[in-house]
Amino acid sequence: MPTRTPEAMPPASHAIADTAATLLGKIAAEALPDRSSSAFRLLPLAASAYETRIELARQAERTLDVQSFVFNGDRTGAYLLGALRDAAARGVRVRLLIDDLHSDSVEPLLSDLAAFDRVEVRLINPFVRARGSRASKLISSLDQLSRVNHRMHNKLFAADNAFAVFGGRNIGDEYFMRAARGGNFVDLDLLAAGQVVRDLSASFDDYWNSEHAWPIDLIVRPGSTLAERRLRFDARQAVIQAPPPDLGVPARFAQYATLPDELRAGRLRLVPVPAQVLADPVDKLAGARVADRAGTVRAGAGQAMANAHSEVFVVSPYFVPGELGMQVTEQNSQRGVRLRLLTNSLAATDEPAVHAGYMAYRKEMVSIGAEVYELSPSLARERGRLGRFGESTGVLHAKVIVIDQARLFVGSMNLDGRSERYNTELGVLIDGPELARDFLSMMDFESSTYRLRLGPDGELRWVRGSGEAEIVLDQEPEVGVLRKLLARVLGALLPQNWL
Missing domain, CATH: 3.30.870.10 (Endonuclease Chain A)
Known part of the structure; x- marks a missing residue:
């Protein structure tokens, strides 16, 4: 494991405390009885759960905090990373916290994304040898098993500390019913607003500022200038299309398909x-x-x-x-x-x-x-x-x-x-x-x-x-x-x- 010198230690950062002035903060406030309460909406539909994340990224004005155990480099993952880059270009601070066990497929994209202004990418409990695949990472770290056996399984997507999506879904095609073959996961997320979001963000801050969270540039040596990495990321994103819609919504789930549209309209129903x-x-x-x-x-x-x-x-x-x-x-x-x-x-x-x-x-x-x-x-x-x-x-x-x-x-x-x-x-x-x-x-x-x-x-x-x-x-x-x-x-x- 590399040694983090005081100079290499990233500065601590925290979720914003005042969200009232942001668009998402205002939408959340209108959906809540009062600021101290919490409110929720079920997200059982994969397409709606994904589009809700994309819409939150598009509407965010100040911060986006993303935490995930798995974040794949497939179309679902890459398109979401593009939305995070676009948010950073608008002035949004982006913090991306990924467990390192499954990061091999997305590692080049994460490394290049970290070259953009206002974007930070950190890996939890990283592997430092033979990073070509999950198997090679594990085999080369058998002498560090007491450390690498502990993984961050948390999943969170928070925008402007006003809304958060949490639940069981990682980021990848199969978690949003987009895998063409093999298995697609039946899963559940919730959209949250209110005090619960601030509490979720506080948990994110604890992990983000911990000794277990390493800036990706300390683990994955870039080998290119910041400008070259940005150009490479942009070139990859230019050919990535939005993931296709799901294969149809069962009638009994239709009421759960409208949340992204409600966010775009600025009014949504939550259960306090x-x-x-x-x-x-x-x-x-x-x-x-x-x-x-x-x-x-x-x-x-x-x-x-x-x-x-x-x-x-x-x-x-x-x-x-x-x-x-x-x-x-x-x-x-x-x-x-x-x-x-x-x-x-x-x-x-x-x-x-x-x-x-x-x-x-x-x-x-x-x-x-x-x-x-x-x-x-x-x-x-x-x-x-x-x-x-x-x-x-x-x-x-x-x-x-x-x-x-x-x-x-x-x-x-x-x-x-x-x-x-x-x-x-x-x-x-x-x-x-x-x-x-x-x-x-x-x-x-x-x-x-x-x-x-x-x-x-x-x-x-x-x-x-x-x-x-x-x-x-x-x-x-x-x-x-x-x-x-x-x-x-x-x-x-x-x-x-x-x-």
Whole structure:
């Protein structure tokens, strides 16, 4: 790791405190009951979630703060970087904070973007050897595993400290339903205004000004002048077209497609409700929270679930509850609290290693009364009720917890050991029955999932449909022998606390 001398240490910077004079600040103020309140809008549609980010970048006048675990160099990522460059040209300060694990595809663009005035790019916990690919970065850093195993998983897009988008989406084609083949992610973001935005920005500042955030020029040697880097960035951007619109909006999602237009018109409807930001302390990047949950996002969300009165509904693409999670599940079951879980099937998941950890718990969960649903990639594509996938398949990526149909947690946190111990996370706990009910109405259990139950022999069954149309399978559906074998081998080899 290079040594940062005092001369190379970047100056600290912070979110602006006064947003009242900005256009976005005025739009937010009109949508809020008062300055101390918070308000939200669900963003379940990928195209709308992306266009909302673009529109915020276009309307920003003072600051744009972007934080992401993955930021790909594909058309979706590159076009957004162009919007950030354009904002900087108008006088907007742009701060871009990216975890370094997946940065290889976008590294040249990030490096050249950092050459523009008013743009700063920093990498979290960077790799300093063999930067050609993620595999080479990891292999060359095995002697630094205690450091590089900790990653920033937070996701945030804040404009003028007046509006913020947060949730589960990284930046890349597949996160916005634009991957032509393979998997497209079913995900959820929220647009926020009010006090919650200022709290989210304060968390961004903590990470931005930490010792773990390195200016990209200290890690990726430019090798060109500032002018040459700007010209190179502009030349690449000149041939990048806006990502295409999605493949169609399911009718029941139509009301969520209008947010970018509402922003352009300067008037939008938000739901004002109390909320609390849950943000992992920055020292988690240094390993300070591996054995200590205190003050973490997992602790806050876990306490909210433990306090449930009637129901906990968990949506998590990667679900490995661990011993403590199973204790809470059993305690809730004994108190009559209904637990429903929606996660990926083995066929849908993009992380078979994590799925292997989940497989160790699902039979016990079903046996104590949990209702477990696994997303079918083929059914999600065929039915189209969760989005239009074209030739691609559906993969669950949303991270949502609904408690008593009245409280809603949305953020970056998966319910697995990696999110708990090694990755930093960000989310918001919202006391909003209207938002909770709206989200629950979107979920599609019958047509796009398998429900797990135990057969007469005590083994798992996968059930689709109901009544006379019910189909019962006694093997993992839609998946071949090799993928099943891979999951079982990984489950046996990898430590549970890594999954």
